[in-house]
Amino acid sequence: MFRIRGRRSAAVVAAVAAFAALTACGAKTNDSTAASGAGATIDTAGSSVKVGLLNSLSGTMAISEVTVRDSLKLAIDEINTAGGVLGKQIEPVSEDGASDWPTFAEKAQKLISQDRVAAVFGCWTSASRKAVKPVFEKNKSLLFYPVQYEGLEQSPYIFYTGATTNQQIVPGLDYLKAQGKTSLYLVGSDYVFPRTANKIIKAYAEANGMKVLGEDYAPLGSTEFSTIVNKVKASGASAVFNTLNGDSNVAFFKEYKSAGLTADKMPVVSVSIAEEEVKSIGTQYLAGQLTAWNYYQTTPGAANEKFVKAYKAKYGADKPTSDPMEAAYTSVYLWKAMVEKAGSFDVEKVKAASAVGGITYDAPEGKVTVDGPTQHIFKTARIGKIGDDGLIKEVWNSGEPIKPDPYLKGYSWATGLS
Amino acid sequence: MTLVLSQLFTGISIGAVLLLIALGLSLTFGQMNVINMAHGELIMAGAYTVYVLQKVLSGAGLSLVVALPVAFVVAGLTGVLIEVLLVRRLYARPLDTLLVTWGVSLILQQAARDVFGAPNVQTRAPSLLTGSIHVTDDLVISSSRVFILVLALAAVVALIVGLRTTPLGRRIRAVVQNRDLAAVSGLATGRVDRLTFFIGSGLAGIAGVALTLIGPIGPTMGTNIIVNAFLVVVVGGIGQLKGTVIVAFTLGIVQSMVEYTTTVSVASVIVFVVIVAFLQWRPQGLFTLRTRSLA
Numbered sequence: 001m002f003r004i005r006g007r008r009s010a011a012v013v014a015a016v017a018a019f020a021a022l023t024a025c026g027a028k029t030n031d032s033t034a035a036s037g038a039g040a041t042i043d044t045a046g047s048s049v050k051v052g053l054l055n056s057l058s059g060t061m062a063i064s065e066v067t068v069r070d071s072l073k074l075a076i077d078e079i080n081t082a083g084g085v086l087g088k089q090i091e092p093v094s095e096d097g098a099s100d101w102p103t104f105a106e107k108a109q110k111l112i113s114q115d116r117v118a119a120v121f122g123c124w125t126s127a128s129r130k131a132v133k134p135v136f137e138k139n140k141s142l143l144f145y146p147v148q149y150e151g152l153e154q155s156p157y158i159f160y161t162g163a164t165t166n167q168q169i170v171p172g173l174d175y176l177k178a179q180g181k182t183s184l185y186l187v188g189s190d191y192v193f194p195r196t197a198n199k200i201i202k203a204y205a206e207a208n209g210m211k212v213l214g215e216d217y218a219p220l221g222s223t224e225f226s227t228i229v230n231k232v233k234a235s236g237a238s239a240v241f242n243t244l245n246g247d248s249n250v251a252f253f254k255e256y257k258s259a260g261l262t263a264d265k266m267p268v269v270s271v272s273i274a275e276e277e278v279k280s281i282g283t284q285y286l287a288g289q290l291t292a293w294n295y296y297q298t299t300p301g302a303a304n305e306k307f308v309k310a311y312k313a314k315y316g317a318d319k320p321t322s323d324p325m326e327a328a329y330t331s332v333y334l335w336k337a338m339v340e341k342a343g344s345f346d347v348e349k350v351k352a353a354s355a356v357g358g359i360t361y362d363a364p365e366g367k368v369t370v371d372g373p374t375q376h377i378f379k380t381a382r383i384g385k386i387g388d389d390g391l392i393k394e395v396w397n398s399g400e401p402i403k404p405d406p407y408l409k410g411y412s413w414a415t416g417l418s
Numbered sequence: 419m420t421l422v423l424s425q426l427f428t429g430i431s432i433g434a435v436l437l438l439i440a441l442g443l444s445l446t447f448g449q450m451n452v453i454n455m456a457h458g459e460l461i462m463a464g465a466y467t468v469y470v471l472q473k474v475l476s477g478a479g480l481s482l483v484v485a486l487p488v489a490f491v492v493a494g495l496t497g498v499l500i501e502v503l504l505v506r507r508l509y510a511r512p513l514d515t516l517l518v519t520w521g522v523s524l525i526l527q528q529a530a531r532d533v534f535g536a537p538n539v540q541t542r543a544p545s546l547l548t549g550s551i552h553v554t555d556d557l558v559i560s561s562s563r564v565f566i567l568v569l570a571l572a573a574v575v576a577l578i579v580g581l582r583t584t585p586l587g588r589r590i591r592a593v594v595q596n597r598d599l600a601a602v603s604g605l606a607t608g609r610v611d612r613l614t615f616f617i618g619s620g621l622a623g624i625a626g627v628a629l630t631l632i633g634p635i636g637p638t639m640g641t642n643i644i645v646n647a648f649l650v651v652v653v654g655g656i657g658q659l660k661g662t663v664i665v666a667f668t669l670g671i672v673q674s675m676v677e678y679t680t681t682v683s684v685a686s687v688i689v690f691v692v693i694v695a696f697l698q699w700r701p702q703g704l705f706t707l708r709t710r711s712l713a
Binding site for chain 2: 057058059060062063066096190216217218219221222223224226227228230231234247250251254255257258259260280281282284285
């Protein structure tokens with residue numbers, strides 16, 4: 001009898017404790033929503049300031065995004081060694097987006113309201129960027145996005161340090177046209193970036209007398225490409241424009257080679273394959289194929305030599321550097337320049353400092369300038385050819401940094417796009 | 419004509435992959451009625467075996483050849499471990515088996531992440547298998563696909579011969595057809611179960627080796643393909659090897675033909691609709707096992 005009563009009272013105590021814990025949580029949540037409504041609060045107390053690193057460290061995108069996280073950390077370490085930003089050391093908080101877009105949004109909110117970071121660096125796929133965009137806009141917090149993307153976007157709370165379409169895809173198409181390629185086959189992963197990029201490519205092709213002979217999308221992470229490759233082969237197109245992302249590229253290029261297609265017969269221009277991916281896909285499948293980027297490990301210049309040397313010293317001599325890594329590295333320095341110009345970590349002051357213009361940095365790809373109104377940066381377009389050693393050699397560049405034009409306002413053929 | 423032929427070969431090679439994946443399941447799920455949700459992770463174990471062997475042995479060709487028996491044993495023993503520790507206790511409770519093995523699959527995925535890292539990894543294929551065979555000038559088939567096809571057919575033949583002619587095969591069939599009668603006839607059904615599970619899991623390991631020739635190796639590679647394997651076994655008829663073989667190749671060919679004229683997503687939808695319609699018509703699958711057991 002007594003034992004039963006004892007058990008029951010224990011249960012009551014447990015229930016009360018659980019209820020108390022629940023209400024406490026509830027109160028906490030209310031607090032943070034109230035705070036986020038008034039704009040993100042940044043934790044600047046103490047001798048350090050936190051920044052968020054939001055990358056996929058697992059899943060199909062990890063092949064690419066882990067290297068971005070590594071170069072963000074390199075830039076942070078260098079800045080900390082040189083004295084930090086406004087006298088404060090940068091403390092990175094790394095979160096795993098797990099190649100899953102809702103997880104990205106959740107982790108972004110956590111970085112903003114729980115860690116109270118000054119800015120977040122990261123995201124790779126446009127799907128993940130689109131997922132976190134409303135989070136950053138609602139909380140009035142900053143995201144630095146380091147990857148080339150499909151353009152047609154301009155969020156007041158995102159700085160885009162990768163290429164927009166007129167700095168990568170359009171020059172890539174110009175190059176193919178100059179090489180006498182008259183027909184294209186489009187292969188991409190099934191999400192927002194490849195679909196939007198292909199809309200732009202089709203508009204370009206129509207205005208420039210090129211034919212698009214086919215268009216195929218595979219689910220992200222798909223590894224079955226034999227049918228798509230057969231279709232590409234049967235189309236007889238003079239070149240393939242590849243917007244596949246992640247390690248689907250491994251399966252695609254293995255199949256492409258098995259089908260007897262070569263870079264001489266039908267070159268593939270890729271916009272999401274950089275040095276790191278070349279290494280893991282295997283040079284034997286890729287040698288001779290083309291890429292369109294703004295930076296290669298082989299890009300000349302003292303700033304790049306320093307970057308490549310520092311990266312290899314930190315992560316290993318066999319680790320290559322790539323465009324998104326360089327754009328990520330550069331984004332931390334650009335943020336530092338903006339904060340120092342503003343004299344504050346406050347998001348609105350940082351944005352105002354950049355809007356005035358004149359934020360520049362001697363990046364490994366060359367001197368980059370932030371375009372105040374669009375929050376994109378001026379970048380030089382570079383077409384490269386993948387060599388047998390796994391490095392990419394530049395075969396053409398635009399000569400000077402191209403002004404970012406995310407909505408392609410300067411191109412008459414692009415008027416119908418939105 | 420070349421196009422139709424090369425698409426037909428693509429379909430057959432997709433079918434061969436499906437067959438290899440489904441073959442192990444046709445034993446554990448088909449013969450033993452165990453819904454092993456961790457079957458995909460046994461495939462993953464086989465794939466990582468190739469990766470590990472390639473680090474130890476330098477030659478890509480040698481490591482692939484060595485990987486076949488090693489992966490069979492690695493995946494087989496993992497399967498036996500699952501059987502002895504968990505599944506054995508739950509033969510009378512199929513729904514609990516489903517939940518428990520799903521838990522095991524999550525544990526194995528996380529273990530792979532901890533041991534090999536979260537990013538997917540790649541292996542090098544031996545140079546003999548990276549090229550292609552020119553049947554005619556236009557008709558080119560990939561040698562790795564031919565290898566997978568041969569591997570799948572060899573596995574089927576070995577399994578059929580094993581089940582038909584060896585004493586173990588006879589015992590397996592006896593236990594499947596009437597467990598109680600087999601038990602009263604003096605068969606140690608528990609031991610037969612364990613051996614069946616070993617072979618079924620081992621075949622998953624072989625499938626894993628084959629998959630490294632097509633795509634990357636990752637912790638979630640098993641979950642992505644396991645659904646199709648279950649489909650093949652269910653449509654083929656539970657416990658029916660010939661059903662599994664026929665359905666695997668049919669699905670592969672239908673998938674590749676439809677995909678050629680439409681898109682990847684539409685093809686998957688159409689294949690699923692066809693399967694659902696088929697199961698409405700024949701819920702027991704293509705073939706059924708006729709037994710005198712009451713169950």
